[in-house]
Amino acid sequence: MGYVGVSLIVASVVWVLVAPPPWIHPYLPFFLLPARRHSHALLLTSKPSSPPRDNDTQNSDDKPEARNGGEHVTSKEPERPRIQVEEARSNLAGPPLVDLAPAPAPAPTRTSSPTSSPTSSPDPAPARDAKAAQDRDRAAMPPPPPVIQTPASVPTLQSPPQLAEPEEEQTTPKVSATAHDASSVPSFSLSDESAPAQPAEPSIRTPSASSMMPPPPLPTKPSNASASRPSFPMLGSPQVARPPGAAPPRLHKIPSATPSTLFPRPDSQQIARGPAPNRIPAAAATATAAAARARARAGPSSLAPPPTHNQPPQKPSRKVLLPPGHSPLDWARISGPTADLRNLPPDTPYLKVTPSMLKRHSGRRGTDAWSAFAGRVYNITPYADYHPGGRGELLRCAGKDGTRLFGEVHPWVNYETMLSACLVGVLVPEEEGSRESEMDAMD
Numbered sequence: 410m411g412y413v414g415v416s417l418i419v420a421s422v423v424w425v426l427v428a429p430p431p432w433i434h435p436y437l438p439f440f441l442l443p444a445r446r447h448s449h450a451l452l453l454t455s456k457p458s459s460p461p462r463d464n465d466t467q468n469s470d471d472k473p474e475a476r477n478g479g480e481h482v483t484s485k486e487p488e489r490p491r492i493q494v495e496e497a498r499s500n501l502a503g504p505p506l507v508d509l510a511p512a513p514a515p516a517p518t519r520t521s522s523p524t525s526s527p528t529s530s531p532d533p534a535p536a537r538d539a540k541a542a543q544d545r546d547r548a549a550m551p552p553p554p555p556v557i558q559t560p561a562s563v564p565t566l567q568s569p570p571q572l573a574e575p576e577e578e579q580t581t582p583k584v585s586a587t588a589h590d591a592s593s594v595p596s597f598s599l600s601d602e603s604a605p606a607q608p609a610e611p612s613i614r615t616p617s618a619s620s621m622m623p624p625p626p627l628p629t630k631p632s633n634a635s636a637s638r639p640s641f642p643m644l645g646s647p648q649v650a651r652p653p654g655a656a657p658p659r660l661h662k663i664p665s666a667t668p669s670t671l672f673p674r675p676d677s678q679q680i681a682r683g684p685a686p687n688r689i690p691a692a693a694a695t696a697t698a699a700a701a702r703a704r705a706r707a708g709p710s711s712l713a714p715p716p717t718h719n720q721p722p723q724k725p726s727r728k729v730l731l732p733p734g735h736s737p738l739d740w741a742r743i744s745g746p747t748a749d750l751r752n753l754p755p756d757t758p759y760l761k762v763t764p765s766m767l768k769r770h771s772g773r774r775g776t777d778a779w780s781a782f783a784g785r786v787y788n789i790t791p792y793a794d795y796h797p798g799g800r801g802e803l804l805r806c807a808g809k810d811g812t813r814l815f816g817e818v819h820p821w822v823n824y825e826t827m828l829s830a831c832l833v834g835v836l837v838p839e840e841e842g843s844r845e846s847e848m849d850a851m852d
């Protein structure tokens with residue numbers, strides 16, 4: 410349809426250009442307007458130098474508006490007035506106030522009464538003087554612009570809507586082309602059926618969407634039952650293949666489908682390959698979980714996560730159950746910075762403890778248990794009942810250096826802070842202690 414419409418348009422244009430019909434001659438100036446526009450503008454500006462005419466000589470003196478109106482010109486040349494009106498309209502961007510139909514009109518004369526014009530000014534004499542001055546100024550200026558107002562002495566040029574006759578009002582191609590003789594003018598409509606059917610249409614018919622667009626394809630003829638229902642059956646669906654008038658299939662009748670419509674087909678290789686990996690039977694899933702547990706019991710594998718400090722210790726805990734009031738917090742409370750748990754006189758300075766001295770404080774025979782850790786000697790007797798590992802474990806290092814045992818069990822423990830209130834002195838060699846004892850004896 411689109412090709413047919415374009416072909417009709419092209420054929421019409423070629424026909425008009427090659428063999429223009431007689432009725433189109435009056436409209437040719439409109440098509441040739443752009444070409445003749447400049448030449449006609451020159452004609453208007455050179456009006457005073459044009460050959461004199463009977464009425465033009467009178468109007469060219471003090472009636473430039475009448476001259477520009479072109480009534481005397483239009484009466485002799487049917488094409489020029491339309492050009493003038495078109496030019497005036499394009500320059501002034503407004504409706505033309507002058508109907509330049511070839512109808513004979515009385516020539517404007519100086520003796521015409523100004524009051525005869527329905528739109529004449531109340532005081533024409535000063536207006537004529539002013540317009541005469543304007544005429545002189547306009548003659549001095551190169552291109553005189555077209556004047557909208559008509560002189561008061563030209564009553565026939567006033568009120569174009571009232572004076573315009575239907576058959577003479579062909580000032581624009583838009584109105585004259587299709588308004589009055591649409592039957593003889595080729596229509597722009599692409600629809601071959603609608604154009605001749607409505608010859609009396611007063612306005613230009615815009616091509617309808619149905620004439621521009623092809624109709625949608627109809628897959629099947631809609632039946633009476635499906636036509637009223639706005640359904641969109643898919644190709645191959647039973648609804649499309651259903652004969653007219655038949656009842657629509659119901660969804661619960663799926664078993665009626667043949668094996669060829671099932672997906673996947675029973676003999677398909679997809680079924681032969683077996684179910685998908687994530688759809689293994691329950692028995693197989695149980696076996697897989699059991700195998701994973703067995704691998705976990707067997708020991709760390711390459712896939713096992715690396716060991717971290719959060720893992721439980723390999724050795725069983727040897728912590729003992731302490732009696733109430735012997736928790737680490739209870740020890741922290743009684744062993745503050747100002748506490749003294751050495752079991753020595755209050756002003757006793759830190760002692761130089763020799764190995765023999767240390768050995769005599771083993772916790773036996775009513776003595777306190779002293780122990781050395783990293784060169785410092787502590788009285789561990791007050792802490793023995795607060796030791797998480799038990800009293801017996803702690804007293805294994807009583808009367809001797811317990812640095813090695815301490816490091817073997819819990820090197821991370823901060824014993825210096827925990828036993829600050831139990832610090833007795835420093836461990837010194839046996840010789841140094843014997844010399845000091847000799848000096849004390851001399852004193």
Ligand code: HEM
Nearest residue numbers: 726727728797798802803805806811814815818822824827
């Ligand atoms: C005087 C210095 C010592 C202090 C301050 C001390 C302190 C502690 C503390 C705080 C804990 C608890 C550790 C934890 O919870 O992880 C502990 C546990 C223990 N300590 Fe000591 N300790 C001392 C000396 C010793 C010595 C010399 C021995 C051994 C001969 C020992 C054997 C143990 C044992 C076996 C545990 C239990 C470890 C466990 O399984 O959690 N401690 N000690």
